[in-house]
Amino acid sequence: MESKVVFVGAGNMAEAIAAGMVRAEFCAAEKIVMTDIRPERLSGLETDLGVSTSADNSVVKNAEIVVLAVKPQIMNDVLEDIAPVLRKETLVISIAAGITAEKIERALGEGTRVIRVMPNTPALIGQGASGIAAGRLADEADLEVAETILGCVGETVRVDEKDLDAVTALSGSGPAYVFYLLESMLAAAEEMGLEKETARTLALQTVEGAARLMKDSGEEAAELRAKVTSKGGTTFAAMTSMEESGVKPAIIKALKAAQMRSKELSG
Ligand SMILES: NC(=O)C1=CN([C@@H]2O[C@H](COP(=O)(O)OP(=O)(O)OC[C@H]3O[C@@H](n4cnc5c(N)ncnc54)[C@H](OP(=O)(O)O)[C@@H]3O)[C@@H](O)[C@H]2O)C=CC1
Numbered sequence: 001m002e003s004k005v006v007f008v009g010a011g012n013m014a015e016a017i018a019a020g021m022v023r024a025e026f027c028a029a030e031k032i033v034m035t036d037i038r039p040e041r042l043s044g045l046e047t048d049l050g051v052s053t054s055a056d057n058s059v060v061k062n063a064e065i066v067v068l069a070v071k072p073q074i075m076n077d078v079l080e081d082i083a084p085v086l087r088k089e090t091l092v093i094s095i096a097a098g099i100t101a102e103k104i105e106r107a108l109g110e111g112t113r114v115i116r117v118m119p120n121t122p123a124l125i126g127q128g129a130s131g132i133a134a135g136r137l138a139d140e141a142d143l144e145v146a147e148t149i150l151g152c153v154g155e156t157v158r159v160d161e162k163d164l165d166a167v168t169a170l171s172g173s174g175p176a177y178v179f180y181l182l183e184s185m186l187a188a189a190e191e192m193g194l195e196k197e198t199a200r201t202l203a204l205q206t207v208e209g210a211a212r213l214m215k216d217s218g219e220e221a222a223e224l225r226a227k228v229t230s231k232g233g234t235t236f237a238a239m240t241s242m243e244e245s246g247v248k249p250a251i252i253k254a255l256k257a258a259q260m261r262s263k264e265l266s267g
């Protein structure tokens with residue numbers, strides 16, 4: 001059977017994207033095939049999403065589009081595995097951090113059209129953010145296909161491939177930074193004696209509300225922060241403490257470490 005899309009690797013991200021595609025009726029669910037080395041994972045996906053599954057990566061031979069969704073560390077093995085059976089006209093979309101389009105083209109054979117995408121986990125609830133970059137041979141129509149697929153799970157932005165390591169550091173890993181901030185805020189709330197559920201409700205609405213305010217107002221983060229910060233008030237005390245602790249340079253350093261790791265993964 002000809003399949004529309006084959007996901008190689010049926011982990012968290014592949015499931016999020018496939019679920020969004022089924023929800024948006026990108027194509028008939030059974031035309032989406034997901035492969036994995038864990039049979040229990042595949043049976044769950046068949047039941048939950050109605051997609052087709054296979055434990056054999058050679059099903060890519062029937063695909064119009066292949067989405068590579070395995071960990072970067074095992075990408076070499078997977079590329080070797082599928083290269084002999086992949087058809088020249090199949091569009092390859094990779095979501096793996098750090099693996100360059102050139103590397104994928106080289107492994108899969110000259111002429112392969114490759115698009116790289118860096119999504120993030122809020123895709124699980126249709127609120128993802130994806131950077132999308134075309135490899136050397138992918139054209140406008142290929143970019144539009146990738147935008148339609150990732151558009152099923154959130155917002156998409158086109159970038160040059162050279163900027164994908166930075167996108168990975170910013171929005172790919174970004175949800176983890178926000179969760180870390182929330183962990184820290186909730187730890188403080190507990191120390192200050194607030195009930196767990198009360199703190200959770202207030203903290204989550206604060207993060208969501210602040211993001212929405214910035215989006216809707218179009219104002220810069222620093223301007224909005226200034227509006228919260230009364231001179232000599234409580235926010236001023238908190239911000240002074242953060243400045244003294246070097247929080248901003250620490251965050252900048254952390255994102256650069258993520259960018260560096262993304263570059264290393266391509267080696
Ligand atoms: N998680 C995130 O926030 C993001 C991840 N990414 C990228 O997405 C990719 C997938 O990440 P994620 O979904 O988190 O990872 P997961 O580990 O959840 O998913 C990968 C899946 O592939 C399976 N697998 C391993 N070897 C093979 C094989 N040879 N053939 C088929 N399937 C195989 C794994 O099984 P097993 O677990 O048994 O090894 C696992 O189920 C990565 O390259 C990552 O860089 C991109 C953006 C965000």
Ligand SMILES: O=C(O)[C@@H]1CCC=N1
Pocket residue numbers: 097168172173
């Ligand atoms: O941590 C990682 O390597 C992957 C890529 C971006 C988010 N998770």
